[in-house]
Amino acid sequence: MTAHVRRKTILAFLGPAVAALVLVGIAPLLYAVWKSLHNFNLTKQAQTKFVGLENYAAVLTDPVFWQAMGRTATLFFISVPIQIALGLLIAIVLHRPGLTVFKTLTRLSLVLPMATTYAVVGLLAQVMLNQKYGVINQMLGWVGIDPVNFIGDPTNAFIGVIIWDIWQWTPFVALVLLAGLSTVPPEIEEAAQLETKSQWLVLRYVQLPFLIPSLVAVLILRTADTLKLFDMPFTMTRGGPGSATEFIAVLIERVGNRQFDIGMASAQAIIMLALTIFLARLYIRFFYREVN
Amino acid sequence: MAAPVQRRALWAEGLLLVAICAFCIFPFYWMVTTSLKTQVVALESPPVWVFTPTLANYWEVLFEDKVGVSLINSIIVAVCTTTLAVVLGTPAAYALARFEFRGKQDLWFWFITNRFVSPVVLAFPVFLISRELGLRDTHLALILMYLTFTLPIVIWICTDQFRSIPRELDEAALLEGASQWRIFRSICLPLAMPGVAVSSILSFIFSWNELLFAYILAPKAAKTAPAMAVTFMEGYDVPYGKIMATSTLIVIPVLIFALIASKHLVRGLTMGAVK
Amino acid sequence: WSLEEAAKPYAGTEIEVLFLDRPGYNAAIKMLPEFEAATGIKVNYTTVPYENALGEQVRDFAAGGDLDVALIDLVWIGNFAENGWLVPSETFINNAELADPELDMADFFPLVLDAFGSWNGVNYGLPFDNYSGLLFYNRCMLEAAGFDKPPATWQEVMDTYGPALTKDGKYAYALQSKRNETQSADSFARFLWPFGGSFLNAEFKSNLNSPESQAGLQFRQDLMKFMPEGIVAYDHAETVNAFAQGDVAMITEWSAFYSTVVSPETSKVADCVEIAPEPTGPAGRKPALGGFSLAVAAQADEAEQAAGWLFIQWVTSKAKAGQYLEMGGVPARQSAYADPALAETYKFIPALVESWKEGVPEFRPRFAEWPAITEIVQEWGTKMMLGEVSIDEGAKTIGEKMEAVLAEAGYYDGKKPLAQ
Amino acid sequence: MAEVKLVGVDKFYGSQQALHGVSLDIADGEFVVFVGPSGCGKSTLLRSIAGLESISGGTVSIGGQDVTGRAPSERDVAMVFQSYALYPHMTVRENMDFGMKINGFAPADRERRIAEAARVLQLEPYLDRKPSQLSGGQRQRVAIGRAIVKQPKVFLFDEPLSNLDAKLRVQMRVELEALHSELRATMIYVTHDQVEAMTMADKIVVLNAGRVEQVGSPMELYHHPRTEFVAGFIGAPSMNFLDIRSEGGRIACGETVIGTAAPVPGAVRLGIRPEHVGLVAAGSGDMGGKVVLRETLGGDAYLYVRTEAGQVVVRAEGDTALDHGAEVGLSFPANRVHLFGADGVTLSSGGVAA
């Protein structure tokens, strides 16, 4: 099979995609790297000058940057495990035989949150979480809980972002994991069923190893998306109250698009990109060893 | 499987399914109903569940606020970028799945890496470049930029799908004198349909919903629907009905697209072949 | 001179302008066909959220885009002017072919013209969409609590109106304080000036830790007990809505919200709405001042500049002011308010006129560094309100950061004049 | 105490019925083989016993207890799958250990059982390998090992040897037989392979389209098939079938009258196995024909003889001189002839009425 594939053929298949991504991905990125070495503010272009790594030094010593990073990490470490746990639960339920029609419907409804525009989710969150006219507080009222000030209180706003992040992304995680579960050969599941009734044991010892590729995919995607998370908190809380929901992408957007400090924003973004790539490499290295 | 399907277990499972559905659907339901409320009803405290619906919001956003135009822009951009991503991405995925060459792993990883680049990084450089090229506020600028995240998704998912197709099919076709391109087009691509479908849905969803590039690169003529939705938010009053009507209009095309292809959704999402 | 004559060479010219989704712009949009028919000039407006308007324009100017008419918030004028993005109106006023003999610059409220349109003594823009802070109050609620008139001073609000009106889930007052321009312009600054405070002192150093500034900020903090919970998440919309739903007795808001609160479609309390000037503090009234002017962009070509000027001149003209007012806009023409009968229809007019006489142009500093400074104020101002930092500490932090920005800009080493 | 009893087991997949009232008694320690054409329900029946399929009607008892509603893990059965279904991420040891570990066996006990199974199956050198590092035969033994350590009442095998090559198959077959005599456990075994069925079974169950066609010892089935279906299914190559007419005391086959077979009323088909057809000089015997093909397998050769009544396969010595084109006579010894009625039911076998 490998015998007769010429370089030209390989190039013909890969060339266009590589060229396209170099064009739209790499070129602007290089420009961003170049700008990150400058003191460059859109509203003060007269004062533009080359400053070397000064922006990077500034970013790395800026507590605001690290606080935003910390917030982003907190969000990640709270919401992704919940997404994975819930996603797994949903995937397992959907993977079980029986109630077919019901399950098809459920699978379809999983598409809804995924398909909802991220910016719209933030707006919807505002409407539903509002302390006065929000339906969530009304429902909490039905079970005897006093209205919660979701948007105006720093902790609650953060919780609000987590809730909506979970709402939006759990279905995606569930679908990926469901696909992963479908790669477990049925006999292997049955072999395990002969040993135990416990769903949990079957999951833990037999299905989980097959899910590792899916889990890594989920981790990679969720890490990237959490670091990129902008639309939803932006439309929901604008990073507030205070800085409670100022995640890293919200911060960078603020520096770049509102303070117009492109040099600084580029430096921040590039540090963030480096971090993401590092994490993705790490996941692949670390988890894939277990499978092979 | 699981022989003694006890009634109680079934009930529990059914309830769980209902809960999952409710969890997924309820916000959407609220969005749709809010879009049918007038501003006063929408801001009623406590919120009302039963009210006289009105289509006024839809009327207004569609015919007065150019949401219709922005929807068309969105469709043009999302369809084109998805098509382009599939056209460029599937051959690349095929090459990654089938051919042996040096640096394959790194190339794969580089493709995927583009998915990590935040639009915040690229938006401004692209803004300047697109102005140089006269692409500002054109669909093309958005279509190209959206490739940065649609192409990786297509490549990721499809590489995996191509790998799951038995090599013997390629070999059989090779013996019959088919060129690599022919094998790709006539044999493997049709068989990788679940992957192509899923990556198309995801590409469509991601590009349809994108906001940052959209509002920086397409402020006017090419303005897309999500950018339109947040426009309303920043008026001095927040017209929830209009926003939710716009949101509903935005979500519906994606939903239709996703539901059509949902048959493939699970089969195509086995993103396992990361090596 | 006639508009038709003057526009003749420019028939078919298209001009690009940025609008917001606010009543003043909607009024202008309704008036546009008349202008276009008369001149053959096509006005292409794009509606953007306020939050994006600055970025949109900065990027457009920085990139040499196609905007022909700039929309300038009072706090952006310094920035735009210093970057050379605007054409001084002198250029057109001195051009007899373009200048309307009826232009009458003196008819604009001088404070407004100065604050919205001028920088360093040079005028660039003509006031277009104009606001002043007003006290909207719910007469019915006040009467029910035994008040037959609105509070005249902030101290009254704190001492009598507040306690009397805050009960049964209703609140005496709401102050929009969300973390964006609202926080810095509507909330933070609103309690600096009437108490004698200010952002900067004469040396351009932070004045936020002066006793007056501190008193004002402390007063805001204390007043929060009469405001709804989560006030830091309230933007204009929430605040106005709380008032319109009858949950809050008083708000200090822009004049532009008048139509919202008196329209039965959007307000439950339309019949109870009354308007007064903002309460005074120890240092006087010093009401919030805000609004937008329109100016010709330097990047436009000659025809577009001319056409742009003709449009600006027309839409802000004395002749059109009445129509503009009628359609929901708030003109800055003194002549427009001359008719006392108008005050019957538009209850906000007396208060508006009064506040435009007492306002401070540098209510928010208008120099080029404001975008950076406002972000600092927004962040720490909300933190203060949330109690995450003390008033003193918060003020100190804002001061330090603000001074760092100003130092960077070169105000302290003499590179730049200390201009506002 | 590990007898298996099925009473009227039905199984529907949707509206399609895969099992039709299957009743079976399997004694403790018996080695039972299920055979039948593809799709006849062998796997379904086996899986119903294991509890991996819920049955739509009837009952399953194991060791005297009704287990119809019980979960697979509560039935005390072990199953060896065709594809082995080894856990790919566990070593051989872990594979065997898994069931005991999660069922809370004492570690010492677990170790002892694994060691014992590894000894019996000669797996000691491979205990720390993963399945992917083993050959087919070794994997197969691991799968059996996993079943053994459980010490179940009943072993179930679903075509466990079908993935192995011929040589290994013979070897594993012998090992399985040895295992059975050592453990004396009840074993139920599904296979496609004639040789396996004939050599291993105490009792063969022939299934056809979801119904039990016949149950009996291999020789019973070979010599006394109850139906034409069983007669054709058991034995390789299969029995020759010839259409006959039973006319006035004689049996006629094509134009030829076959004297040897006593006429039986209602008989419409005659069956005789290739190994039982006698080869005689052309012109003599019951029937004449011409060799159209010779397949030599070494020790044996099969001659395909075209007769006027159809093609008859005859087994001959591997070094027979007869080849393509030769004219031969065929004799049908009366005690080897089977006669079948129009409904496919055997009327007589070896001259003895069924």
Next chain:
Amino acid sequence: MAEVKLVGVDKFYGSQQALHGVSLDIADGEFVVFVGPSGCGKSTLLRSIAGLESISGGTVSIGGQDVTGRAPSERDVAMVFQSYALYPHMTVRENMDFGMKINGFAPADRERRIAEAARVLQLEPYLDRKPSQLSGGQRQRVAIGRAIVKQPKVFLFDEPLSNLDAKLRVQMRVELEALHSELRATMIYVTHDQVEAMTMADKIVVLNAGRVEQVGSPMELYHHPRTEFVAGFIGAPSMNFLDIRSEGGRIACGETVIGTAAPVPGAVRLGIRPEHVGLVAAGSGDMGGKVVLRETLGGDAYLYVRTEAGQVVVRAEGDTALDHGAEVGLSFPANRVHLFGADGVTLSSGGVAA
């Protein structure tokens, strides 16, 4: 003109050598079967001929032309894969048509060839079905059909029947033989199955660890294996091997002196097939032993006899009375005995020196 000639073909996978200087001559129209244990290189060799693997050394010629460097499509061969490799998204017709279509055959010609192949393979009713709607045997025929329409010089089959059940296998085997005699094309066939190899081949190539062990007609291999490996590999059940000593003109096996076999210098092992061992009364014959197991297959039975020289498998009549525990005598007819040297090379077969 479609002869295949391999000269010194080597194949390395990395540093592992899968083929060691394989040379072969296959005549036009010949039916050649490759056999050998799993992993011996059968598939590799076949794929090298097809051009699907590039070889590391040596040359491949087809029809007199050196095709070593040519692409698979330029070699004019067709291959039937074990898994058939049918294009799942195309109908049967499209599957057969694909190769012709992309090679620009005239539509009329294509249609004619498909019709012809469908007729030969009895696929007419299924032409518009997709492969998933076909049974195993039908799929197999489609795969062959796809090969036929190409009218290639050489057909290559890689275990094409191994996925079918026993009955279907026999049927397909006969069909393939008929096809071969109809097309008279050169066919190269890889199989694991003894019966297939023996019955179908004009010539069998026995491979062992990447080397050609022996090439010959089935009977040649059966009667005159060149090595112990071939002797053990050809024939089922396998040949019995006994360790012997060749001492002063006598052959000793264990304690017993076997008179029948003429001593051959250097012989260390004696081989005799189960079907050739004579069963005589206990005490007589060349050796005595005790039956430890009887496997009855119907027409035949295999007796496992324990002798002092090891276990000997003996074929007996299916209705033999001998069973577990019986004492028997075994005779080894001199003309059936094979003798092998220490290096595994055959010294004599049937009393004739190799």
